[in-house]
Amino acid sequence: MADPGHRRIEIGLVLQGGGALGAYEWGAVTALIDRIEAARSEGHAVALRGVTGVSIGAITAACLVGSTSLADARRRLSGLWADLTLHVPPLTPPAVARDLALFGLPGFYGPRADVWDILAWTALYDTRPLLGTLNRHVDFEALNGSRTAFVVTAVDVETGRLTRFRNAAGACPPVRDAGSCRAEDRAVTIGPEHVLASGSLAPQFPWTIIDGRRYWDGGLVDNTPLGDAIDALSADPATERLLVVMNLYPLRANRPANMGQVLDRVHELSFGNRLRQDRAAAERVNGMLRTIDALAALAEAEGRPLPPALGAQVERFARLKLVDILDIDFQDHGPPGEAGFDDENGLRDFSARTVERRRAAGYALAEARLGPVFSGAPSDTAFRSRLMSE
Numbered sequence: 001m002a003d004p005g006h007r008r009i010e011i012g013l014v015l016q017g018g019g020a021l022g023a024y025e026w027g028a029v030t031a032l033i034d035r036i037e038a039a040r041s042e043g044h045a046v047a048l049r050g051v052t053g054v055s056i057g058a059i060t061a062a063c064l065v066g067s068t069s070l071a072d073a074r075r076r077l078s079g080l081w082a083d084l085t086l087h088v089p090p091l092t093p094p095a096v097a098r099d100l101a102l103f104g105l106p107g108f109y110g111p112r113a114d115v116w117d118i119l120a121w122t123a124l125y126d127t128r129p130l131l132g133t134l135n136r137h138v139d140f141e142a143l144n145g146s147r148t149a150f151v152v153t154a155v156d157v158e159t160g161r162l163t164r165f166r167n168a169a170g171a172c173p174p175v176r177d178a179g180s181c182r183a184e185d186r187a188v189t190i191g192p193e194h195v196l197a198s199g200s201l202a203p204q205f206p207w208t209i210i211d212g213r214r215y216w217d218g219g220l221v222d223n224t225p226l227g228d229a230i231d232a233l234s235a236d237p238a239t240e241r242l243l244v245v246m247n248l249y250p251l252r253a254n255r256p257a258n259m260g261q262v263l264d265r266v267h268e269l270s271f272g273n274r275l276r277q278d279r280a281a282a283e284r285v286n287g288m289l290r291t292i293d294a295l296a297a298l299a300e301a302e303g304r305p306l307p308p309a310l311g312a313q314v315e316r317f318a319r320l321k322l323v324d325i326l327d328i329d330f331q332d333h334g335p336p337g338e339a340g341f342d343d344e345n346g347l348r349d350f351s352a353r354t355v356e357r358r359r360a361a362g363y364a365l366a367e368a369r370l371g372p373v374f375s376g377a378p379s380d381t382a383f384r385s386r387l388m389s390e
Contacts, residue, residue, distance in 0.1 A: 017055025050232025
């Protein structure tokens, strides 16, 4: 670890999709902003190097990177969620409030008017209101010019290919032969349509057309885009590298009691962090990293330097071992001792009461996780050479 008197910290942030659960991310990102500001005021060099997101996480990422300062980002996020919050009468029963968004959410989506053409529908709602909301709360000029890598994902409806929309900082490094840069690694001028594409979850929302291609929500393929956030971090050995991963979907939940709860549970299991679920896969990846490291060291000891291209690949994979991964799992925000805590309000409750509760819970949980990291104290939530939490 660097000298605690003057630390250099780089942060990669990964924001999941999850509908109304994104209010947790709003609170957690606000806590991260506060921690970065406090660390900088104490003379530490803290840089937000990359932010990746999908669906509601892509919207939050756009507000964060599409701002002129951390204070501006805090203001933009608050304004965004003011537009995404559904205000209901004070005495509305919670069971009713959680489902009112089915009738539309001003600033996000609304019911379709062309009921005469219902047999030809490919989506249930009209998401054009979100374009206006994004234009109000995201500074796209700042986002495209930011030194923070911004990457959001969407899936091509017809080819099934996961597509990454990147700003200039999130694209591959300049090379002599531009053709050697894969199409998905090149920068685009990010606009509201790219963020909307990442949140176009079928069948509720229609696909988004960009350059003649149709895109759905990237979470259909990968709801936790880790790799691009890791790639945004440098290889400077004197720098602490921190990957902050938001896990919105619960692994554990109460047994569904009706069809609505069954559908919610299927959604949770489909979109949860697959790395968190597949412990065996994570252990295999860790074993691969250890093997690569051992083989590279053996070749060097025998005086056989690796070819430049192979050496670059080994260095890239070795960087995974040098990243502290801070897993902010929102299932951990429940009452003490309730390991199976389940947020019964679900993915579509945008009511003011639930949004505020989730924002506050997200802030408190992130503050508890981030505190030891920024104070330099030992933490059992930050760990090395691991790709998932226990």
